[in-house]
Amino acid sequence: MVGFEKPVLETLNFPKPASALTFPRMSLLLGVNIDHVATLRQARYALLPDSPNAEPSVVEAALEAKAGGADSITVHVRGDRRHMQDADVFRVKEACDLPLNLELGITEEMMDLAFRLKPAFACLVPETREEVTTEGGLDVIALFGTAREAVKRLQDAGIKVSLFIDPVPEHVEAAARMGADMIELHTGAFANADESSEEISRLIAAAKLGHERGFQVNAGHGINYRNLSQLLQVPYLSELNIGHSIVSRAMTVGMRQAVSEMAEGMKAYTQ
Numbered sequence: 001m002v003g004f005e006k007p008v009l010e011t012l013n014f015p016k017p018a019s020a021l022t023f024p025r026m027s028l029l030l031g032v033n034i035d036h037v038a039t040l041r042q043a044r045y046a047l048l049p050d051s052p053n054a055e056p057s058v059v060e061a062a063l064e065a066k067a068g069g070a071d072s073i074t075v076h077v078r079g080d081r082r083h084m085q086d087a088d089v090f091r092v093k094e095a096c097d098l099p100l101n102l103e104l105g106i107t108e109e110m111m112d113l114a115f116r117l118k119p120a121f122a123c124l125v126p127e128t129r130e131e132v133t134t135e136g137g138l139d140v141i142a143l144f145g146t147a148r149e150a151v152k153r154l155q156d157a158g159i160k161v162s163l164f165i166d167p168v169p170e171h172v173e174a175a176a177r178m179g180a181d182m183i184e185l186h187t188g189a190f191a192n193a194d195e196s197s198e199e200i201s202r203l204i205a206a207a208k209l210g211h212e213r214g215f216q217v218n219a220g221h222g223i224n225y226r227n228l229s230q231l232l233q234v235p236y237l238s239e240l241n242i243g244h245s246i247v248s249r250a251m252t253v254g255m256r257q258a259v260s261e262m263a264e265g266m267k268a269y270t271q
């Protein structure tokens with residue numbers, strides 16, 4: 001716990017390890033989503049992308065996230081380019097040697113970007129122009145044929161593919177029939193519900209089923225320093241993808257410290 005400033009320790013509800021003899025099955029990895037670093041830059045420099053004044057830097061953010069203990073960097077180039085620009089993701093891949101996870105909507109434009117970028121991982125997400133952020137999982141039943149083809153094309157290009165899905169058994173089964181490598185369980189409903197809700201049970205059931213079907217099971221959306229401890233009840237998780245809360249905390253303590261606090265909290269994972 002070295003390195004925490006005291007007020008943070010007091011406000012964060014990290015679980016304590018059950019006993020000194022309880023060892024984690026494996027460490028839970030932290031993917032840091034740096035989209036909102038670009039959101040802040042775009043708020044001032046959207047029309048001046050090449051200005052030497054353009055800040056904050058997504059490359060510096062990625063490098064600082066690595067220094068704080070990030071295991072991978074996640075970026076999402078949206079169709080409307082509201083935060084990450086194409087050039088950003090190439091620069092991040094070039095400058096930072098952590099695995100890059102590209103979130104993408106299933107469009108030819110984004111598939112083409114993925115083939116040129118060649119990230120380690122691609123996560124297929126739903127995307128509509130009106131949403132503020134990704135609001136639900138990919139409907140892998142309604143979009144079965146389209147998503148299956150995208151999975152195969154990305155895999156053929158040497159990219160491991162994840163499907164961002166709601167914690168619904170039928171969606172886990174459809175993802176398995178599609179031959180994806182990973183699922184990322186959408187934790188948004190959990191994050192927005194109160195602690196007594198059933199959302200954690202839905203995540204637990206979906207993670208168990210995903211594990212049975214041979215998936216690497218990840219989770220993301222709305223995870224923060226406060227709800228992390230409850231989320232750690234979900235078994236078989238390999239990686240959490242966290243953006244908004246870390247970038248927000250970085251405003252106060254810096255990216256390196258914000259990432260290291262989250263990574264520290266995740267060490268309590270023993271599932």
Ligand code: PXP
Nearest residue numbers: 134164220221222241242243244
């Ligand atoms: N995972 C996916 C698939 C996402 O679309 C997002 C949001 O961009 C995240 C994780 C991160 O969510 P948050 O910014 O709320 O931590």
